[in-house]
Amino acid sequence: MGLFDYFRSSPSRSAALAKERLQIIVAHERGSRRSSPDYLPALKKELLEVVRRYVPIDQSHVKVHLDREGGYEILELNITLPDEEQRQFQPR
């Protein structure tokens, strides 16, 4: 710190305030997005097994998505059944 800095206003320590505000808002925003979907992978796996008994599909054909809008939660399931061509073509 230079000589002249001593005559400036005393340090505000605004970083501490920034950190506190961030911790609160980040915790809040994480809470609203990360709380529930831990059962989604299992749900997806079981669905895959059931559908596979009838149609040969793989992981990439099942999309499970959970959205929140206001007070609602929307569970969106999207299973694409491959047509004959795609069943033979296996990317990678």
Add this chain to the structure above:
Amino acid sequence: MATIIVVTSGKGGVGKTTTSASFATGLAQRGYRTVVIDFDVGLRNLDLIMGCERRVVYDFINVINNEATLNQALIRDKRVENLYILPASQTRDKDALTKEGVERILSELKQNFEFEYVVCDSPAGIERGALMALYYADEALVVTNPEVSSVRDSDRILGILSSRSRRAEQSENPVKEHLVLARYAPDRANRGDMLTVQDVLEILAIPLLGVVPESSAVLQSSNAGIPVILDENSDAGLAYSDLVDRFLGKDLPHRFIEIPKKGFLKRLFGGG
């Protein structure tokens, strides 16, 4: 096996393109075949930062739309061997980026061109371009400035990486996250005027890959169209160099997080 790395942040102006350019250049300097792709359709800038803006003929979208081949669109860097740039389109809108199109180009780059690292320079925001840039990523460099809006947006991007990337959707191993703290000013952090490295790490809770100090060299390099990592006399250049070595597995201590020692006169009169 090629690795796809997205350079992302949520917020604009934090140093994504600067980081993409220097990171890709550093990987290529160390002998890895590397391509850096600009995903900022409509607002391309990577070409300027890399200094190849006058050599752009075809772009990423041309290749996706089969109007040009990758061979025609890839620009070979003139300074560093093994380094290629795939510029974004300046005229189309971001809807031209389709999941299928991006996947096709990425697998062609990996298989036919044998790239070892594919660096995806994300646009700001969380819209299509940004989502496409991170979708196929194996690893992510999250560029953050020690400032409230940047940290919050980085946290948001971390949430998107863990829920909307291909790896998340297919329940594979998650995208490996790395923090790049850019525009850091140790003296201001020490005075309590700026979030410290530890503050940001505590909030975002991901491993720190590197701290890039606020540096006049960054502007000088972009003025000249030379990635700052090639300026070996600058603090920012050295910081990026360390960051690349760390990414490749070297265990290096973090520099530039302490206040640089000043001479007597500077100490007396401040500044610097």
